[in-house]
Amino acid sequence: MHVRRPATLASLAAELGVSRTTVSNAYNRPDQLSPELRRRVLETARRLGYPGPDPVARSLRTRKAGAVGLLLTENLSYAFRDPAALGFLEGLALACEDAGQGLHLVPVNPEREDVAAVHRAGVDGFVVYSVPDDDPHLAAVLSRPVPTVVADQPIVDGVDRVGIDDRGAITALAQRLIALGHRRVGVVCMRLARDRNDGFAPVERQHAAHFHVQRARLAGIADAFTIAGVEWSRVPVVERFDHSTASGASAAAQLLDSDPQVTALVCTSDILALGALAEAKRRGLRVPQDLTITGFDGIPDGERIGLTTVRQPVLEKGKAAGKLLLGTVDPTRPREITLETELVTGATAAPPRTAEERWFGP
Amino acid sequence: MHVRRPATLASLAAELGVSRTTVSNAYNRPDQLSPELRRRVLETARRLGYPGPDPVARSLRTRKAGAVGLLLTENLSYAFRDPAALGFLEGLALACEDAGQGLHLVPVNPEREDVAAVHRAGVDGFVVYSVPDDDPHLAAVLSRPVPTVVADQPIVDGVDRVGIDDRGAITALAQRLIALGHRRVGVVCMRLARDRNDGFAPVERQHAAHFHVQRARLAGIADAFTIAGVEWSRVPVVERFDHSTASGASAAAQLLDSDPQVTALVCTSDILALGALAEAKRRGLRVPQDLTITGFDGIPDGERIGLTTVRQPVLEKGKAAGKLLLGTVDPTRPREITLETELVTGATAAPPRTAEERWFGP
DNA sequence: TGGACTGACCGTAACGGTTCAGAACCACTA
DNA sequence: TAGTGGTTCTGAACCGTTACGGTCAGTCCA
Incomplete structure (x- = not known):
């Protein structure tokens, strides 16, 4: 039995006795040929099992992949x-x-x-x-x-x-904590570089971070606390490679173990914050009475439990990225879009526990 | 200023005074040319800004899109x-x-x-x-x-x-409900066809459903209840076009309005079941004491609240589909994979409320 | 009757690669 | 010296399509 090679535009054209152009037009520009001929082309295509123009060849020719x-x-x-x-x-x-x-x-x-x-x-x-x-x-x-x-x-x-504006957004959040009276805080962040470092991240590592977002958020927190008179290099920052609630929990544990006097945990993501909340609960710490915990992102699970956080419009961000790439955006505008964020006053932040801590600092 | 056309394999070859084959080999078969020449090729490529072989052209030639x-x-x-x-x-x-x-x-x-x-x-x-x-x-x-x-x-x-095995899996679930004593139930299902029908789905529509999975699940429920002596055509089935908790809630409302005596709602997905739960709560109905609700899928949100459901291995299903397509599966085996499911005994199913209903049916 | 116009179709030249069967060259062996 | 084998590189065919600039016959109108 003869194994027929799959039909192509050319073989179809040969079968019909027309040019390849015409067959192509039958698919792509129906107005370029008579309805009758087009009908014949399409019918012959069906008969020969021709599935229509090959997408890859078309992409090559048109320089568009779709x-x-x-x-x-x-x-x-x-x-x-x-x-x-x-x-x-x-x-x-x-x-x-x-x-x-x-x-x-x-x-x-x-x-x-x-x-x-x-x-x-x-x-x-x-x-x-x-x-x-x-x-x-x-x-x-x-x-x-x-x-x-x-x-x-x-x-x-x-x-x-x-x-x-990661930096500005989290600065506002940090200022809120400062206004509440927090001076002795710990920070939980996502990984800062491609190498794994599950532990404290000294200032040098923070500055050298290859993840801009994390770098900016840490800097934003530092901005606020530095102005409030807290020396940033003494604020413990714990880093976790995996982004999960388990990571948030273990990081919170590490912070609370190393400094039980900490009155607030600032997390650079809601997922981490949810983990920290779990750890606080495990230790019998009430949030926010005994410990303040904040996140970043504004995910549904966080919203459900009233997490104090920064909400960012993730869906819009995805849309904006697509539109920017696909050119649906005004080409005269600078091609950088910064979306607005919103400080979410939740139920996981409150003044620190003791008056001494609040008024005189740790 | 001269707008240079982007470099191609050919222009690179010309620049170097070698054949296109050689340049191609420099990228694809390093063993086919001397290391020295390869180095020159790659270096010239860098100098000319040649990004390497065009993926579309390569796909056309190799008949592989990757x-x-x-x-x-x-x-x-x-x-x-x-x-x-x-x-x-x-x-x-x-x-x-x-x-x-x-x-x-x-x-x-x-x-x-x-x-x-x-x-x-x-x-x-x-x-x-x-x-x-x-x-x-x-x-x-x-x-x-x-x-x-x-x-x-x-x-x-x-x-x-x-x-x-959608049919068998949900049959088992239905049998569980029957064992608990439920005879008067309502069913919430996803859309059965491409046309929108937000309302009751008569038996004919069920049989004609263009979504095999929904058809099978309904049939599975019917199997169990028919054997238990319940006439299936009298079991109300409500269909929703959109797959959302809102749909589940409104469908539950429709069922409970039309027959307040219903003791259980069987939903063909967890999402719908979650919506039904919300509606039950809104009405002050306790689940499972006043109303039994079951789902299908085994999604995390359902697991969290202890939904009685059928868990299916969705991740494995995706993997299996990929492997089947990519030929990592033994080619001698029949090319149909049916994965195992698991009946999840949750906390949303219990015997119907009253003894009369339990023992004598509605 | 001739010129402009229109509709329908065609020929050629890319698009940017990969591949296979050699050619050219060289060192080595018998 | 002739043959052998290996390495390195080349030439030409081919992948299947669309863009571009035609040709050609027929129609319309003054």
Whole structure:
């Protein structure tokens, strides 16, 4: 039996005795040929099992892939489990859908540094979400001659960006704590670099952080407390590599063990804060009477329990990233979008326990 | 100023005075040329800003796109909102990551029937997740000459499939309710077809359902209750188009309004069940003392509150779909995978309220 | 009757690679 | 010296399509 090679535009044209152009037009520009001929073309296509123009060949010719690449260096499951990331993804997906563009998740194995996947992705542009500034995949993306938008981090010169004022937002939150009387606090943050450091993060490490968002949030907290007369280098900052409630809990434990006098735990994400809350509960500490705990992001689980935090519009961020990339945004505007955040006064922050601590500091 | 066209393999070869083959080999088969020449090639590439072989052109030549397409008829963002879909997506993404394949989410606008996106996707295969069997996008996917795997639904002859025994699983759950004494129940299900029908679904509509999973689950409930002597056609089944807790709540309301004697609400998804729980609470009905409510899926939010349900391994399902498509599965086995489910005895099911109802039926 | 216009279709040249079968060269062996 | 084998590089075909600038016959109108 003869194994027929799959039909192509050319073979279809030959069968019909017309030019390839005409067959192409039958699919792409119906107005360029008579309805009758078009009908014949389509019918013959069906008969020969021709599935229509090959998308890859078309992409090559038109220089359009019809898809947006998404790079997240984290473990994929991180993106699917973190509510903030999820909101971003949803927003991005909506923007893509509006524009009829596919969303191509670039496979990144965080173990080996396999940059090839970035080069293999046939996409019209990239959205880079929350990767460290020294990530080799990021470099690979930037080397590709397609437009790129960075969300949150890192900040790259000349590359469009969408984000929030992390520093200012958390400064406002910290000022609120200061106004309540907190002077002796501990900080829980996400990982600051690609290497694992589950423990205290000295000031040098904070400054050298490859994750801009974390760096900015720490700086924002430092801003407020420094002005309030607290020496930042003496404020304990605990870092965790994995972003999970378990991490938040163990970090809180580490802080409370090292300094039981701490009156507030400032966490750089809601997930971490939820973990810290669990640890406080485990220790029989009442929140906020015995301990103040704050987060960052404004995720649903946090809202449900009244977490004091900063709410950021994650869905809008994803949408904005998509629109920026797909050019739905006014091209005369500076190509950097900073979205508004909102301080959420929850039920997990209150004045510190004792009057001494409140008035005279630790 | 001269606008230089972007460098290509050919221009690079010309610059170096070597053949295109050699440049190609420098990237793809380093062993085919001397290290010295390779170094020169790569260096010149850097100097000229050549980003490496164009992925689309390569795909055309090699007939490999390096990506898997995912079709879900719902909005793309649905995948990021529905916990079960999300789990599937995560599993699929993991499988793709393992295989170094990208995951291309096909944008589908459920409003207009824009099948073009399916034809435009440059992928090596498709995973179809939970679409109605008369979906035009499905037809478009099947017309493409690439391997396809269907997850959950629909069942298509000759197409690989991964799923669970929906019918059997929910039969077991229903039997549990029957054992508890429930005879007068209401059912809340997801949409049965592409047309909107927010209301009661008569038996004919149930049988004609284009969503196999829903059809199977209804049939499974019917199996159990029929054997128990309950006439299925008199069991009220309420359908909701949108899959949300709001839908679950309004459907529960509709059922309870139409028959306040109902002792249990069987929902075909946890999301719907969570909504039903909210509605019960709103009405001051205690669950399970006054009303039994069950779900299906085993999502985290349900687990947290102790929902009685059927847990299905959504992550594994996604992984299995990926592996099936990417050929990591023993090719001699039948290409249909049915995963195990587990009946979850939660705290939302109990015997019906009154002794009369329990022993003598409604 | 001739010129402009229109509709329908076609030929050619890319698009940017990969691949395979050699060619050229060299060192080594018999 | 001729043959052998290995390394390194090349030439040409091919992947399937669309963009561009035509051609050609027919129609309309003055």
